[in-house]
Amino acid sequence: xxxxxxxxxxxxxxxxxxxxxxxxxxxxxxxxxxxxxxxxxxxxxxxxxxxxxxxxxxxxxxxxxxxxxxxxxxxxxxxxxxxxxxxxxxxxxxxxxxxxxxxxxxxxxxxxxxxxxxxxxxxxxxxxxxxxxxxxxxxxxxxxxxxxxxxxxxxxxxxxxxxxxxxxxxxxxxxxxxxxxxxxxxxxxxxxxxxxxxxxxxxxxxxxxxxxxxxxxxxxxxxxxxxxxxxxxxxxxxxxxxxxxxxxxxxxxxxxxxxxxxxxx
Amino acid sequence: xxxxxxxxxxxxxxxxxxxxxxxxxxxxxxxxxxxxxxxxxxxxxxxxxxxxxxxxxxxxxxxxxxxxxxxxxxxxxxxxxxxxxxxxxxxxxxxxxxxxxxxxxxxxxxxxxxxxxxxxxxxxxxxxxxxxxxxxxxxxxxxxxxxxxxxxxxxxxxxxxxxxxxxxxxxxxxxxxxxxxxxxxxxxxxxxxxxxxxxxxxxxxxxxxxxxxxxxxxxxxxx
Amino acid sequence: xxxxxxxxxxxxxxxxxxxxxxxxxxxxxxxxxxxxxxxxxxxxxxxxxxxxxxxxxxxxxxxxxxxxxxxxxxxxxxxxxxxxxxxxxxxxxxxxxxxxxxxxxxxxxxxxxxxxxxxxxxxxxxxxxxxxxxxxxxxxxxxxxxxxxxxxxxxxxxxxxxxxxxxxxxxxxxxxxxxxxxxxxxxxxxxxxxxxxxxxxxxxxxxxxxxxxxxxxxxxxxx
Numbered sequence: 001x002x003x004x005x006x007x008x009x010x011x012x013x014x015x016x017x018x019x020x021x022x023x024x025x026x027x028x029x030x031x032x033x034x035x036x037x038x039x040x041x042x043x044x045x046x047x048x049x050x051x052x053x054x055x056x057x058x059x060x061x062x063x064x065x066x067x068x069x070x071x072x073x074x075x076x077x078x079x080x081x082x083x084x085x086x087x088x089x090x091x092x093x094x095x096x097x098x099x100x101x102x103x104x105x106x107x108x109x110x111x112x113x114x115x116x117x118x119x120x121x122x123x124x125x126x127x128x129x130x131x132x133x134x135x136x137x138x139x140x141x142x143x144x145x146x147x148x149x150x151x152x153x154x155x156x157x158x159x160x161x162x163x164x165x166x167x168x169x170x171x172x173x174x175x176x177x178x179x180x181x182x183x184x185x186x187x188x189x190x191x192x193x194x195x196x197x198x199x200x201x202x203x204x205x206x207x208x209x210x211x212x213x214x215x216x217x218x219x220x221x222x223x224x225x226x227x228x229x230x231x232x233x234x235x236x237x238x239x240x241x242x243x244x245x246x247x248x249x250x251x252x253x254x255x256x257x258x259x260x261x262x263x264x265x
Numbered sequence: 266x267x268x269x270x271x272x273x274x275x276x277x278x279x280x281x282x283x284x285x286x287x288x289x290x291x292x293x294x295x296x297x298x299x300x301x302x303x304x305x306x307x308x309x310x311x312x313x314x315x316x317x318x319x320x321x322x323x324x325x326x327x328x329x330x331x332x333x334x335x336x337x338x339x340x341x342x343x344x345x346x347x348x349x350x351x352x353x354x355x356x357x358x359x360x361x362x363x364x365x366x367x368x369x370x371x372x373x374x375x376x377x378x379x380x381x382x383x384x385x386x387x388x389x390x391x392x393x394x395x396x397x398x399x400x401x402x403x404x405x406x407x408x409x410x411x412x413x414x415x416x417x418x419x420x421x422x423x424x425x426x427x428x429x430x431x432x433x434x435x436x437x438x439x440x441x442x443x444x445x446x447x448x449x450x451x452x453x454x455x456x457x458x459x460x461x462x463x464x465x466x467x468x469x470x471x472x473x474x475x476x477x478x479x480x481x482x483x484x485x486x487x488x
Numbered sequence: 489x490x491x492x493x494x495x496x497x498x499x500x501x502x503x504x505x506x507x508x509x510x511x512x513x514x515x516x517x518x519x520x521x522x523x524x525x526x527x528x529x530x531x532x533x534x535x536x537x538x539x540x541x542x543x544x545x546x547x548x549x550x551x552x553x554x555x556x557x558x559x560x561x562x563x564x565x566x567x568x569x570x571x572x573x574x575x576x577x578x579x580x581x582x583x584x585x586x587x588x589x590x591x592x593x594x595x596x597x598x599x600x601x602x603x604x605x606x607x608x609x610x611x612x613x614x615x616x617x618x619x620x621x622x623x624x625x626x627x628x629x630x631x632x633x634x635x636x637x638x639x640x641x642x643x644x645x646x647x648x649x650x651x652x653x654x655x656x657x658x659x660x661x662x663x664x665x666x667x668x669x670x671x672x673x674x675x676x677x678x679x680x681x682x683x684x685x686x687x688x689x690x691x692x693x694x695x696x697x698x699x700x701x702x703x704x705x706x707x708x709x710x711x
Contacts, residue, residue, distance in 0.1 A: 102393055106450070119349045123352070271577050273557075305577065330553065
């Protein structure tokens with residue numbers, strides 16, 4: 001009994017039961033023996049009744065349709081009744097087949113949707129890491145601070161090599177703010193300048209350091225950008241694409257107490 | 266810089282799926298930015314058609330590459346997604362997807378009918394399924410998979426129903442055209458054999474050819 | 489199922505960079521899940537070496553494919569990143585918002601000194617920079633870019649500082665060995681004259697040799 005109950009619950013409706021019976025017969029819908037199908041269907045309804053299962057109204061409607069088809073086939077053509085609402089000449093057998101074929105197609109379509117549904121459970125969208133963690137969207141410092149540091153270090157080494165009396169450099173009076181103005185001046189005159197050119201005239205370590213710090217400050221203030229065509233090319237310094245009205249000097253001067261007393265060479 | 270790679274990098278980095286239109290706007294924004302990079306400028310006025318073509322090409326590229334992910338277009342939004350066979354590991358990574366419970370068989374059947382036949386009235390759905398669909402329709406409406414889309418020009422002017430964008434997302438479909446066998450199911454024409462009405466009704470079993478032969482054509486296979 | 493594709497799908501969907509170890513744990517978790525898929529089981533005890541090899545292969549695959557993104561390994565963590573040349577468009581995507589609060593020039597300079605000379609005391613940094621670095625050091629410590637790594641064996645046993653993993657991430661470096669011109673710059677300082685650390689603490693300006701003198705010896709590897 002429990003077994004039947006389970007079985008009946010599987011049927012969506014009368015069409016579903018009919019498709020099930022047709023499948024059991026292993027025939028094409030178009031070739032089904034409707035009289036036999038009607039008998040089987042009614043047998044199932046009887047069984048549902050016997051087991052005291054709730055029978056949906058649609059099953060009873062279908063049962064009566066099938067009974068009608070079955071009985072109609074026993075009558076000669078001219079004695080066939082025309083059901084109310086049914087078009088003259090409409091064949092209830094054909095109507096049922098048409099309905100079964102259509103229903104079957106949607107049932108198959110539903111099965112395909114079910115496959116898609118299950119597939120989608122295993123499809124995961126890429127939700128990327130938020131861009132700020134991406135190392136390569138870094139500010140437009142096309143040359144890193146380390147490249148600059150490495151470059152200035154080379155210059156310092158060169159100066160150290162040519163000047164043994166490194167200590168007297170402290171007599172130098174260069175300031176960062178002066179160097180800032182100098183660099184801006186150079187870049188007003190020309191589009192860009194090579195890193196080494198900026199240091200070419202430096203006569204002391206402190207001048208190199210001042211120039212370097214000025215450079216860093218201008219980069220920080222987005223006044224300049226440093227570029228390198230290739231990994232080991234010389235660094236080039238150019239004006240930043242958008243030039244903000246320069247509060248540069250003021251800022252830099254403020255950061256450099258001795259600026260006011262500085263002299264130009 | 267090739268357009269498709271720019272689009273790829275955007276889709277690769279976007280936190281949500283993007284439409285072709287949104288991608289176009291991003292290209293324009295990049296070209297019009299105050300500090301616009303020179304290489305961004307040529308894409309200021311790129312055409313929608315070019316973007317769509319590039320996206321199709323990109324999707325094809327990735328399909329050919331046959332990696333563990335692909336570029337998918339769902340409900341006209343483009344997004345990188347993983348291939349379903351990697352689900353077991355991704356579940357270990359992010360946990361099972363938060364999805365509502367699977368649809369019941371009646372739910373799927375009703376949804377299939379609405380999807381292929383939209384706009385469709387409830388009565389039409391019931392006619393095809395052969396049962397009342399009140400409860401099932403309610404569920405589908407509540408889950409946002411179908412919605413009322415208008416009224417039928419028939420007696421009583423009943424509501425007509427159609428599927429939503431969520432429906433496309435839920436099943437991972439680009440558009441309704443991507444529904445399996447869409448053409449066939451949108452309008453099923455089951456040809457009635459002309460001779461059927463005058464069949465030999467004395468027979469308990471109709472001769473097979475009467476039911477089976479629709480004109481000269483082969484009957485539509487049932488499976 | 490090929491291991492590298494599984495790893496690829498995981499890295500492709502992960503919301504954070506993953507280490508080889510974490511990837512291995514995910515493979516194990518997928519294999520041990522209650523409803524584990526049969527295809528997940530063979531990867532239950534996959535070896536670290538196999539994972540690393542697969543990751544290297546994957547990185548090579550993507551490099552060869554030369555698309556708009558690649559698989560990068562930063563601080564032993566693997567993640568997909570876009571190629572830098574797509575920056576202009578990605579900026580448009582994130583609303584032109586760059587990484588929050590850039591470091592100041594003194595901050596960068598101090599950081600560079602610490603990076604190349606770690607472990608290094610504050611006094612040594614000050615000697616090189618020629619100015620007090622208290623404020624800057626504080627900022628770097630707060631931002632987690634440097635950390636105290638020990639104590640110097642000199643008078644007062646001052647703290648020594650080194651860079652953190654976040655530092656590597658911030659600059660997109662896989663390890664300290666990837667620092668530009670690392671060898672050359674480390675060489676300069678490897679041989680600290682034993683007395684130096686405490687010798688010139690009063691000096692505001694560094695004696696030139698400290699910055700400039702290259703030592704002939706091989707630098708001590710930082711890892």
